[in-house]
Amino acid sequence: xxxxPIAYFHSPLTSKFGLxxxxxxxxxxxxxxxxxxxxxxxxxxxxxxxxxxxxxxWEFSGNPHEQxxxxxxxxxxxxxxxxxxxxxxxxxxxxxxxxxCVYINKVExxxxxxxxxxxxxxxxxxxxxxxxxxxxxxxxDSHPEARSGFVDQTTWEPLKVVLPEEMAALFSDEEQKxxxxxxxxxxxxxxxxxxxxxxxxxxxxxxxxxxxxxxxLTVVEIHQ
Numbered sequence: 298x299x300x301x302p303i304a305y306f307h308s309p310l311t312s313k314f315g316l317x318x319x320x321x322x323x324x325x326x327x328x329x330x331x332x333x334x335x336x337x338x339x340x341x342x343x344x345x346x347x348x349x350x351x352x353x354x355w356e357f358s359g360n361p362h363e364q365x366x367x368x369x370x371x372x373x374x375x376x377x378x379x380x381x382x383x384x385x386x387x388x389x390x391x392x393x394x395x396x397x398c399v400y401i402n403k404v405e406x407x408x409x410x411x412x413x414x415x416x417x418x419x420x421x422x423x424x425x426x427x428x429x430x431x432x433x434x435x436x437x438d439s440h441p442e443a444r445s446g447f448v449d450q451t452t453w454e455p456l457k458v459v460l461p462e463e464m465a466a467l468f469s470d471e472e473q474k475x476x477x478x479x480x481x482x483x484x485x486x487x488x489x490x491x492x493x494x495x496x497x498x499x500x501x502x503x504x505x506x507x508x509x510x511x512x513x514l515t516v517v518e519i520h521q
Contacts, residue, residue: 302426304332306355309472309501310422313359315484317420318372319386320397323478327402327471330414330427337411345404350433351416353397356426357388364389373451376487384446397421398433455481459515467519472501480507480514 308328310316317323330353332341345351368379369387382390399416406412414430421427458480465473484498492510495517499505504520 300428302333302356302428303336304330304427304430306330306353306419306421306423306425306427308419308421308423308425309475310479311424311499311502313422314496315479315498315500316422317418317479317482320399320420321418322420322482323475324400324418325471325478326419326475327415327417328399328419328421330416330430331410332412339406339412342404342412342414345401345414345432348432348434349401351399351401351414352431352433352438353395353399353419353421353427354429354431355395355397355421356428357390357393357395358425359422360388360393362389364391371447372487373448373453380447394428395421398438454512456483456509456512456514457481459513461516464516464519467503467521468501476500476505480505480516483509483514485509 306328307330308326310326317326364382367382369382369385369389370376370379371385371387374380388395397420399419402415402417404412404414458477460473460477460480468476479498479500485496492508495506495508497504497506502521504518505516506518506520507514507516509515
């Protein structure tokens, strides 16, 4: 079976660094799904406004390397303990396919791009190819009592984010909400814990630089 993108994702996050590690963790982060030309018709999304969530099947296009081995090191386990690739959501997979559940913010008909789907909470970087879109249905997709393996056995707390007012003013209200949530998820590799190190993350066309110490992430610079 040959597959090709039916859409591309557009986001203020233009690199892998800073991406939420799962969908829904930064639920104010807004992105756009723009369909390819052959699907840019109203009938392709007819009825979509009756759903709250979508499943996206997409490609880990930011990981061009071949998969190495059958085990991976999930960030939730500190980046040191290994589990089987099929017992994880690692982006390093045999077929590099991702699966994300995102909230439908709105569907907007445009003259240039046809129906554009605005979503919240995606963990996709800008330019990600999307191979399919399916509606989320609670009777089949929701299993609130299900076990979640090692995720149930580990605890994690979001960081407190300090974003000075003069730097926050460089972003729209929508962008600022998304940025705060992304930073609270701690974009650093899990094995990094250097309070003096300054990290840089592209967001909405700007370079956001920050430090982390004792559970507090402080934005120290923003380069335009």
